[in-house]
Amino acid sequence: MKLPSCDAGDWLKSARRRLKNIEDGGLAAQVILAHVLGKSREFVLAHPEYxxxxxxxxxxxxxxxxxxxxxxxAYLTGHREFFGLTFNVSPEVLIPRPETEILVEKALDWLKSHPNRRMAADVGTGSGCIAASLAYHVPDLKCVAVERSWQAMLIARRNFEGLGVSPRIFPVIGNLLDALGGLFDLVCANLPYIPTGELAHLPVGRFEPQLALDGGSEGLDWIAALLRDSERWLAKGGLLLLEIEASQxxxxxxxxxxxxxxxxxxxxxxxxxxxxxVWAETRLSS
Structure with missing residues (x-):
């Protein structure tokens, strides 16, 4: 159907009116327009006549x-910024969030102060944002990225390749670290931690993957399972970082x-x- 002629400025004005009751609706309209045009937000604002x-x-x-x-x-545009990097996302993966940047920041600080510790694991990698961010900023780091979902791992692999870190990240489809042997100096995990009963009432549950959100009756099933096995794979003097919900x-x-x-x-x-x-750092000797 042929639509009436329209320029970028007119569309933005109309979109802002439609989204006036949505928080940051005006910003979202700019992002959507820039995405469709394949331009920057600065461009669409500077060229209302387009x-x-x-x-x-x-x-x-x-x-x-x-x-x-x-x-x-993020699902509409297919990407999300995280720790200064751009990640591909889709409804098969959890959208990277600013809260998780804290985990990455602490992991990087620890790696920089432990230059001989360079074997890491990212458990429940999703989009791969944790593993990729660590490998991008620590050029000699090797990291195993574990994920249960094949669909999510396809997105993660795209991100690893796009950021140039795929030679040092080893994707594994599996359940936690159950199938892996050996010791890791650093293990990071952003596992599902929302209680099942709460999930249906949260906006995040409408569009993002249940597999990445549902932590069981108290939200602790996956975290507890990982910790039960932790002595087997965490090296002496190693660090485990777990993202949690505030009440946990x-x-x-x-x-x-x-x-x-x-x-x-x-x-x-x-x-x-x-x-x-949660930061859990083991002693070098028992």
């Missing part, structure tokens, strides 16, 4: 409706202390002051 082709208008209309219905912007700090601390009795366990808070990461 004429939109009929096919572009149809695509914009579809994306705007999907955004109004709650679909995450005490429970996960107790689990970590139980299964890694020699470890120094501490809680790292996010920018809002909420417990976000």
């Amino acid at each position: 004429r939109l082709e009929n096919e572009q208008q149809e695509q914009l209309a579809s994306l705007l409706t999907r955004f109004e219905q709650g679909e995450p912007l 700090a005490e429970a996960v601390t107790q689990l970590a202390t139980r299964w890694l009795p020699t470890a120094q366990v501490q809680i790292i808070h996010d920018l809002q002051g909420l417990p976000r990461v």
